[in-house]
Every structure is written in structure tokens, then in C-alpha cells.
Amino acid sequence: MTTASISSGPLLAARDDAVQALAGAARAGATVVLSGHVQPDADALGSTLALAEGLRRCGARVLATFPEPFTLPSSLGWLPGAAELVDPAALPAQVDLFVSLDAASPGRLGCLAPLLGSAGRSVVVDHHASNPGFGAVRLVDPQAAATVVLVADLLEQLDVELDQQLATCLYAGLAADTGSFRFGNTSPGTHELAARLLRTGIDHAAISRRLFDTAPFGWLGLLSVVTGRAVLEPEVGAGVVWTWSTGAEAREHGLAPDQLEALVDVVRATAEADVACVLKGQDDGSWVVSMRSRGATDVSRVAMALGGGGHRAAAGYTSAHDLPGTMDELRMELARGL
Numbered sequence: 001m002t003t004a005s006i007s008s009g010p011l012l013a014a015r016d017d018a019v020q021a022l023a024g025a026a027r028a029g030a031t032v033v034l035s036g037h038v039q040p041d042a043d044a045l046g047s048t049l050a051l052a053e054g055l056r057r058c059g060a061r062v063l064a065t066f067p068e069p070f071t072l073p074s075s076l077g078w079l080p081g082a083a084e085l086v087d088p089a090a091l092p093a094q095v096d097l098f099v100s101l102d103a104a105s106p107g108r109l110g111c112l113a114p115l116l117g118s119a120g121r122s123v124v125v126d127h128h129a130s131n132p133g134f135g136a137v138r139l140v141d142p143q144a145a146a147t148v149v150l151v152a153d154l155l156e157q158l159d160v161e162l163d164q165q166l167a168t169c170l171y172a173g174l175a176a177d178t179g180s181f182r183f184g185n186t187s188p189g190t191h192e193l194a195a196r197l198l199r200t201g202i203d204h205a206a207i208s209r210r211l212f213d214t215a216p217f218g219w220l221g222l223l224s225v226v227t228g229r230a231v232l233e234p235e236v237g238a239g240v241v242w243t244w245s246t247g248a249e250a251r252e253h254g255l256a257p258d259q260l261e262a263l264v265d266v267v268r269a270t271a272e273a274d275v276a277c278v279l280k281g282q283d284d285g286s287w288v289v290s291m292r293s294r295g296a297t298d299v300s301r302v303a304m305a306l307g308g309g310g311h312r313a314a315a316g317y318t319s320a321h322d323l324p325g326t327m328d329e330l331r332m333e334l335a336r337g338l
Contacts, residue, residue: 011139011141014137014138014139014140015139015150015153015154015157016157017137017139018123018125018137018139018154019154019157019158021097021121021123021137022051022055022058022060022097022099022123022154022158023058023158025055025060025096025097026055026058026059026060026158027058027059028096029059029060029061030060030061030096030097030120031060031061031063031092031094031095031096031097032055032060032061032062032063032095032096032097032098032099033062033063033064033065033091033095033097033098033099033112033115033119034048034051034052034055034062034063034064034065034098034099034101035048035064035065035066035067035088035098035099035100035101035103035109035112035115036048036066036101036102036103037066037067037102037103037104037108037109037110038066038067038068038069038108038109038110039069039073039258039261040066040073040076040102041073041076041102041176041177041261042076042079042172042173042175042176042177042211043102043146043147043148043173043174043176043177044066044101044102044103044147044173045066045073045076045079045082045169045172045173046079046148046169046170046171046172046173046174046176047101047102047125047146047147047148047150047151047169047170047173048064048065048066048101049064049079049080049081049082049085049169050148050151050152050155050166050169050170051099051101051125051151051154051155052064052081053080053081053165053166053169054154054155054158054160054166055158057160058158058160063086063091063092064081064084064085064086065085065086065087065088065091065112066085066088066112067088067109067110067111067112068088068089068110068111070087070088070089071256071258072085073256073258073261074256074258074259075210075211075214075258075259076172078210079168079169079172080165080168080169081165081169088111088112095115095118095119095120096119096120096121097119097120097121097122097123098112098115098116098119098121098122098123099122099123099124099125100116100122100123100124100125100126100135101125101126101147101151102125102126102127102128102147103124103126104126104128104130104131104309104310105130105131105132105134105309106134108309116134116135121136121137122135122136122137123135123136123137123139124137124138124139124140125139125140125147125150125151125154126139126140126147126150127140127141127142127143127144127145127146127147127149127150128140128142128300128309128310128311129142129300129310129311129312130300130303130304130308130309130310130311130315131309139154142311145174145177145178145183145185145186145187145189145190146173146174146176146177146178146185147173147177148169148170148172148173148174148177149174149189149190149193151170152170152193152196152197162196162197162200163200164200164201164202166200167196167197167198167200167202168202168207170193170197171194171197171198171202171204171207172207172211174190174193174194174197175204175207175208175211176211178190179265180208180212181194183313183314184295184313185311185313215259215262216254216255216259218253218254218255219253219255219259219262221253222245222249222250222253222255222259223263223266225245225249226243226244226245226263226278227243227266227267229243229244230242230243230267230270231243232270232272232273233273233331234272234273236331236334236335237274237275237297237331237334237335238273238274238275238296238297238334239272239273239274239275240273240274240275240276240277240330240331240334241267241270241272241273241275241276241277242267242276242277242278242279242327242330243263243267243277243278243279244278244279244280244281244287244323245260245263245278245279245280245281246280246281246282247260247280247281247282247283248281248283249281257280260278260280261280261290263278263280263290264276264277264278264290264291264292265292267292268292268294273294274293274294274295274296274297275291275292275293275294275297275299275334276291276292276293277289277290277291277292277330278290279319279323279326279327281323285320285322286318286319286320287318287319287321287322287323287326288316288317288318288319289303289306289308289316289317289318289319289326289330290314290316291303291310291314291315291316292313292314293312293313293314294313295313297334298312299311299312299313299314299315300312300315302315302330302333302334303315303316303317305333305336306319306329306330306333
């Protein structure tokens with residue numbers, strides 16, 4: 001078994017229900033749509049592509065997608081199977097099975113959320129502690145380091161043999177969501193799964209280089225500007241460091257707006273703050289807030305209170321306020337948590 005957390009009780013029953021739904025769809029040659037969350041990261045996309053390919057090998061008619069805006073992050077376009085992703089606007093009207101992967105709430109599915117009700121059946125596979133429980137079959141394990149951990153187990157139960165194509169997708173999600181195995185969600189089982197994936201012969205160094213150590217030259221200029229205006233507020237909660245940028249600013253540096261996602265992992269190195277926060281201005285005027293915690297603050301609680309979700313150490317939400325209003329609201333919630 002790929003994950004020690006799926007061993008007994010309701011979680012095991014949920015896993016078995018998910019396997020039954022997936023295997024049944026494959027036997028029937030049913031139409032299965034799989035999607036990660038809006039603006040997918042390596043875990044969401046790796047989970048989607050790996051399970052999609054596994055189900056194809058089992059006989060299902062599979063369409064892998066993600067919600068609008070249907071623009072693949074440049075840092076993930078190399079993943080095996082990414083070229084076969086289907087624009088959500090091109091999905092068929094009749095879907096036998098819809099599988100949601102790594103989406104902490106229906107809202108994170110964007111334009112695809114209606115499929116939870118309109119598809120013949122729905123399966124939700126996720127590892128976010130803030131997941132409220134949705135979909136007909138719910139395989140949600142907050143103890144899993146990443147959603148790809150659950151997908152690896154599903155593939156094993158479906159008798160799909162791991163090869164380099166599947167392992168590359170799974171390893172990308174595992175490395176990303178554990179911060180290259182540096183985060184607190186890394187467990188013995190995490191390394192055991194990584195070992196299984198490495199045994200397929202994947203080039204793990206190349207995967208990590210593409211995920212973490214490759215960016216356009218314009219990234220350096222953007223990083224200089226954004227870190228230069230970072231603010232440290234040690235008196236807020238257990239201490240917060242924050243900065244901001246916008247999609248428009250990213251484009252001024254020749255970058256796609258998705259490059260802003262990596263900023264919080266730079267800011268989080270600040271020793272004097274328990275919480276690191278990056279506010280990312282969207283073209284519609286809203287702000288997407290990404291938070292990281294060193295451990296004293298449960299940022300999933302903060303995010304959920306403000307309409308979002310995530311994990312204790314990594315969470316986020318979207319604010320309709322302007323920049324000062326967003327920060328005022330966040331300060332109040334951080335102080336309340338303390």
C-alpha cells in the first residue's frame with residue numbers, strides 16, 4: 001500500500017468506494033472527466049494526469065482538464081500528458097463520472113463545479129484539512145502529504161503498473177507539496193513512495209530543476225522589486241512578513257502571472273515572522289492571498305475564516321477588498337487566532 005494513512009475505518013471504505021467507481025467506469029468504457037483546481041499546481045496537475053492515464057489503460061474514455069482560465073502554467077507544461085489536456089469549453093454535455101483532484105472546495109473547481117451534480121457520479125480525491133466534504137464519493141485524507149499520494153494508492157488498487165510516465169507526474173506533485181521533502185507533512189511513507197517512483201528510472205533531478213530552479217531572467221527583476229517592498233510586522237499575531245505584486249507587474253517583467261506563485265516561498269525564509277504572506281493582484285481587482293506558517297499559526301483557520309482553505313502550514317483565500325483593506329482584514333484574523 002502506498003500510503004500508511006489508508007489502513008482502516010472510514011478512510012479505507014472511502015478508498016474502496018473510489019476504486020469501485022473508477023474501475024466500474026473503466027469496465028463500462030464510460031466517459032470520465034478529471035480536473036484539478038483552478039490555476040493548477042504540480043500536485044493538482046500531476047494527480048490529474050497520472051490518474052487520467054491510469055484510467056485510459058483500464059479502458060475508460062478519459063478527458064483531463066482544469067477550470068478556466070485554461071492557461072497551462074509554463075513551469076508545468078512539460079509534464080507527460082499535458083499536451084492532451086482538454087479545454088473545459090470542449091467537454092461533452094453528458095459525463096458519466098467526474099473526478100475532482102486536489103480541490104479543497106467546490107469553489108476551487110470554478111466553471112467545472114456544476115459537474116459535481118450533473119455527472120452521473122462524482123469522486124473527490126483531496127488532502128486539504130479544510131475540505132468540507134463534497135461529491136458523492138469522498139476520499140479526503142488530511143494526513144496525506146499530497147493528493148498524488150492518494151492517486152498512487154488508487155492506481156495500485158486498479159492494478160496499474162507504475163512506469164516513468166506515471167511516476168514523473170506523481171513525483172512532481174510529491175516534491176512540490178512537500179517542498180522537496182523539507183516540510184512537516186513529510187513522513188516515512190512519503191519517502192517510501194518517493195523510492196517506488198525513483199525505481200521506475202525517472203530523472204528526479206531534472207524534475208526538481210524544472211519545478212524549483214528554472215525561471216526566465218525577468219524573474220530576478222520582479223523578485224528584486226517585490227522583496228524590496230516587503231514589510232515585517234512582528235506585533236501582528238505571532239509575527240507576519242508580507243509583500244505584494246500583480247499580474248500586470250509580472251507581465252511588465254516579461255512573466256506570466258502564474259510566476260507570482262513562487263514568491264511566498266522566498267518571503268517565508270524571514271526568521272522574525274511566523275507567517276509569510278504574498279498578496280497577488282488579479283486583473284479583476286481582487287487579491288489572491290497566499291500564506292505560509294512556521295508552525296505557531298494555523299493559517300488554514302485564518303484562510304477558512306476569510307473564505308478560503310488549505311493546510312495548517314500553507315493556505316490561501318481571495319479578497320474582494322483593495323490592498324489596504326485586505327491587509328487590515330488579515331491582521332485582524334491573525335490577531336484573533338493568537
